[in-house]
Amino acid sequence: MEFGTPVILSCSASIVGKKEGEGPLGQLFDQVGQEDMFGAKTWEEAESTLQKEAVALCLQKSGVKLKDVRYLFAGDLLGQSIASSFGLAQYETPLFGLYGACSTSGLSITLGAITVAAGLAEKVMCVTSSHFASAEKEFRYPLEYGNQRPLSASWTVTGGGAFLLSAKRGEKDRAQISAVTPGKIVDYGLKDSMNMGACMAPAACDTIYQHLQDFGRKPEDYDKIVTGDLGYVGQQALLNLLSQKGIELGNRHMDCGIEMFDQNTQDTHAGGSGCGCAATVLSAFLLKKLEEGEWSRILFVPTGALLSKVSFNEGNTVPGIAHGVVIERIPGAGKKD
Secondary structure (H helix, E strand, C coil): CEEEEEEEEEEEEEEECHHHHCCCCCCCCCEECCCCCCCCCCHHHHHHHHHHHHHHHHHHHHCCCHHHCCEEEEECCCHHHHHHHHHHHHHCCCEEEECCHHHHHHHHHHHHHHHHHCCCCCEEEEEEEECHHHHHHHHCCCHHHCCCCCCCCCEECCEEEEEEEECCCCCCCCEEEEEEECCCCECCCCCCCCCHHHHHHHHHHHHHHHHHHHHCCCHHHCCEEEECCCHHHHHHHHHHHHHHCCCCCHHHEEEHHHHHCCCCCCCCCCCEECHHHHHHHHHHHHHHHHHCCCCCEEEEECEEECCCHHHHHCCCCCCEEECEEEEECCCCCCCCC
């Protein structure tokens, strides 16, 4: 789906936890928590705080008033999306609650951009979050259990990201969204919840391949094709799957889960994942590359594993989904011009 007039990504904000702040991108995030409770009493409340504060920070940075934001598009990893509903209730703004697992940043931006492009809103806010401790309790084992994690396991990022989309240009816009490729569910029959990268890679392959086919483009038409949460294991699976279709990404591929942590110094095994992974890396790192003119166009493809503890315990497979968003440098911005 290509927009006749690009949707403006006016502003964004990123907030991460202590471990994420110690990683390679630590200096780029807007805020880094000194402790992962963020002043809350529970892990779930801490994640709600991430969303609430990310929206507040985005509004502050943009100078936009809350009353001018028509809709909120938000989601998280917790049951019934409680991080979003409890975190954003105080804003008293119409909310579309979403669930796309770790692809939620792509899902929210896709739907927000379609809404703006259709002329149904002048400004919308897209927000998502994840928290390592709340996700472990939701999908695997409480931290107190002390279970060992296999090398294929990824580390859920503690972080929240918010993005303000607008119909009109402003003075400090970050980028523009020219097209989206919504993904479909892809299920290769994998059942290993400790290897999310492998479970999500087929969906990433499908969306990237479909996008290139739909738009008649090649990987070379993008400075980077960026997945959200595949990590080292999923990255190799993706490259192999695309190669079988005659598409070679090589070093044009980047994964937010790989960029988030230092594999040599941080005990995160396969890399980062979670709704907050792609969202915070997009806000802090990817958009910066576009603003500075180092890149002109990227394909942003957050990936999600559509499982729950119920489906897993009943022996079901782990389907995947991925949503593609074309994000471009605004003409006239950055050092290239």
